[in-house]
Amino acid sequence: MAKAEKKELSYSELVAKRNELKKKYMDLRFQMVIGHVDNPMQKRTMRREIAALNTLIRQKEIAGLDK
DSSP states (O other): OOHHHHHHSOHHHHHHHHHHHHHHHHHHHHHHHHTOOSOTHHHHHHHHHHHHHHHHHHHHHHHTOOO
8 A cells, every 4th residue: 555545544444454454464473483474574564564554543643633
């Protein structure tokens, strides 16, 4: 998802997307422990996407758009 597309999402959509990514990230971590991961760099990418979503969520909370 592009940066511009993320900015256009509503607060609830951002939170839902973050929760979905967190779940996928936990699944990926579990797979890494087992040893069945095709792309280990995917873990870093997911972590960064979650951080970007957290930033946008916080910006909307500060702006008062979290209702």
